[in-house]
Amino acid sequence: MDQKAIESAVTQLLRAIGEDPQRPGLKETPARVARMYAEVASSIGHQPEDFTNYKVFHVYDSPRMVTVQQIPFYSLCEHHLLPFFGEASVAYVPRDGQVIGLSKIPRLVDYVTRRPGMQERVTTDLVKELQRLLNPKGIAVVINARHMCMEMRGINKRGQFTYTSKFTGDFDRDQSLREEFLVQVRAHHANM
Numbered sequence: 001m002d003q004k005a006i007e008s009a010v011t012q013l014l015r016a017i018g019e020d021p022q023r024p025g026l027k028e029t030p031a032r033v034a035r036m037y038a039e040v041a042s043s044i045g046h047q048p049e050d051f052t053n054y055k056v057f058h059v060y061d062s063p064r065m066v067t068v069q070q071i072p073f074y075s076l077c078e079h080h081l082l083p084f085f086g087e088a089s090v091a092y093v094p095r096d097g098q099v100i101g102l103s104k105i106p107r108l109v110d111y112v113t114r115r116p117g118m119q120e121r122v123t124t125d126l127v128k129e130l131q132r133l134l135n136p137k138g139i140a141v142v143i144n145a146r147h148m149c150m151e152m153r154g155i156n157k158r159g160q161f162t163y164t165s166k167f168t169g170d171f172d173r174d175q176s177l178r179e180e181f182l183v184q185v186r187a188h189h190a191n192m
């Protein structure tokens, strides 16, 4: 990432909106913003294939489904570069006892959200990545998120959640499995 280019772009942006980039409160802002982008857009330039930080385990007598719920994430909408943030819940049905370390799923969520994007694509990217890593018998992903581009501008709807979901394989076919997952998600979502 080109930190110097970000700094000069932010300086120009501040000037363009009628601010004085030299005033004390803003003097350090371009450098801060550059450091911030290094963090919130750290996945850019990595192809999904680069996600190698995981290990697949084999368990005998594997559970019917593995669920990791309410994984918090923060991302930037690619249309306005404003934050959207919320929680992702992910489940899969292991194939042949193949499971992934539980902490890897939140990492996967970080991985697909640390760049400008869309909630819809985050949802399908999570499915794609899990498919690639584990080839499970089914995947469920549900995301609830708030979009600052809908709240602080545009339609100005405060506190609205956007819901997206994708179900593949067993979750697509088996309604009782899907329901078991969704009941858990709804129960926890009440606390959000």
Ligand code: ZN
Pocket (backbone or CB within 6 Å): 077, 078, 079, 080, 081, 082, 147, 149, 150
């Ligand atoms: Zn937006």
